[in-house]
Amino acid sequence: METTKAPHKTRRRVIRAGLAGAMAIGLAAGFVATQTPASAATFESSPVGWASQNGGTTGGAGGSTVTVTTASALDSALQSSSKMIVKVSGMISLSGMHKVASNKTIQGVGSSSGITGGGLNLSGVKNVIIRNMVFKNADDDSINIQSSTTNVWIDHNDLSNGYDGLVDIKRGSDYITVSWNRTHNHDKNMLLGHSDDNSSEDTGHLRVTYVHNWFDGTNQRNPRVRFGNPVHVLNNYFSNNGSYGVATTCGAGVYVERNYFENVGKPVIIQTGDSPNGYVKLLNNYKVNSGTEQTNAGANVKAIPYSYTPEANNTVKATVTAGAGVGKLGL
Numbered sequence: 001m002e003t004t005k006a007p008h009k010t011r012r013r014v015i016r017a018g019l020a021g022a023m024a025i026g027l028a029a030g031f032v033a034t035q036t037p038a039s040a041a042t043f044e045s046s047p048v049g050w051a052s053q054n055g056g057t058t059g060g061a062g063g064s065t066v067t068v069t070t071a072s073a074l075d076s077a078l079q080s081s082s083k084m085i086v087k088v089s090g091m092i093s094l095s096g097m098h099k100v101a102s103n104k105t106i107q108g109v110g111s112s113s114g115i116t117g118g119g120l121n122l123s124g125v126k127n128v129i130i131r132n133m134v135f136k137n138a139d140d141d142s143i144n145i146q147s148s149t150t151n152v153w154i155d156h157n158d159l160s161n162g163y164d165g166l167v168d169i170k171r172g173s174d175y176i177t178v179s180w181n182r183t184h185n186h187d188k189n190m191l192l193g194h195s196d197d198n199s200s201e202d203t204g205h206l207r208v209t210y211v212h213n214w215f216d217g218t219n220q221r222n223p224r225v226r227f228g229n230p231v232h233v234l235n236n237y238f239s240n241n242g243s244y245g246v247a248t249t250c251g252a253g254v255y256v257e258r259n260y261f262e263n264v265g266k267p268v269i270i271q272t273g274d275s276p277n278g279y280v281k282l283l284n285n286y287k288v289n290s291g292t293e294q295t296n297a298g299a300n301v302k303a304i305p306y307s308y309t310p311e312a313n314n315t316v317k318a319t320v321t322a323g324a325g326v327g328k329l330g331l
Helices: 019-029 071-078 313-323
Strands: 064-068 084-088 091-099 104-108 114-123 126-131 134-136 143-146 150-155 158-160 167-169 174-179 182-184 208-211 214-216 224-226 231-234 237-239 246-249 253-257 260-262 279-283 286-288
Touching: 064 071, 071 084, 071 091, 071 104, 237 313, 246 253, 246 279, 260 313, 286 313
Parallel strands: 064 084, 084 104, 091 114, 104 126, 114 134, 114 143, 126 150, 134 158, 143 167, 150 174, 158 182, 174 208, 182 214, 208 231, 214 237, 224 246, 231 253, 237 260, 253 279, 260 286
Antiparallel strands: none
16 A cells, blocks of 8 residues: 545544444444545545545435435435535436435435436436436436536446436536446446636536546446546556546546556547647556656646655556446445
8 A cells, every 4th residue: 555645634533343333333324434546445434536526425424314205305305505424225217317405315225226317417416416326328327427516526437328428517517426337338438527618617627536447348438538637646546448438628627547448548638529638647557568658848747735644556446347337335
């Protein structure tokens, strides 16, 4: 294990023999214990990275808890003005994008609960957690985050086979962590910043941490970044990404640190489509049967302001494949 220190110190909790009790407390609040992203055997009570900033991200903790099994019940809970933990039991069929209000935790029950056919839209809201959910066959985005939405944690989900993006973040949204998700059977995976001409809204925002995700054959946009600086791509496992892994464009600043690339011809690129170049800082990425990362003016990537404990690059594959996706948290 390697430790990186930053000026803003983040509290960590070590899980010992009292893990079961700590988990019980955490589950009642909609999440579980510790802050370090070091291994699949640890449980995070709050997000690592950008979603830990700006006052933190707690979702519906402290509010009421409701279990839903139908589309109408789900909509009612998600759009409530009250703080709430929404437990999704079974696969709920939706069409189109469904609004999520502020101060919500949305969590699947077991390993086969979630949403099919539609997606969730977070627009101009704050403080939302989405965990342990299956998203598949969306007719638009699976998760869309837009219009200055802040403090969102997308954690331990399984996302596949959507029409558009699986997790798209745009229009000035900020302070977001995307962690421990498995994405697969999809082309254009995660977009960060929707267009080249939106610099006035996006510059100074779109700060996102991508940590311990498994980009499993997702062809491109893992993520594809515009304007955000710094964006932190840390300890992810990239496998069989045919077009490219990470793209930085439109002057974005992306720190690509200690990831594991396997069978990825273009792990990191600095330009795609009609977008102008972005900037990238590279540190200790591990590659198996993969090409060379493109580089561009890493000094222009801003410093990471939060504390975190990175995992050694050569162990990332085992950690992520064991821990990413649904059914890992005992929810």
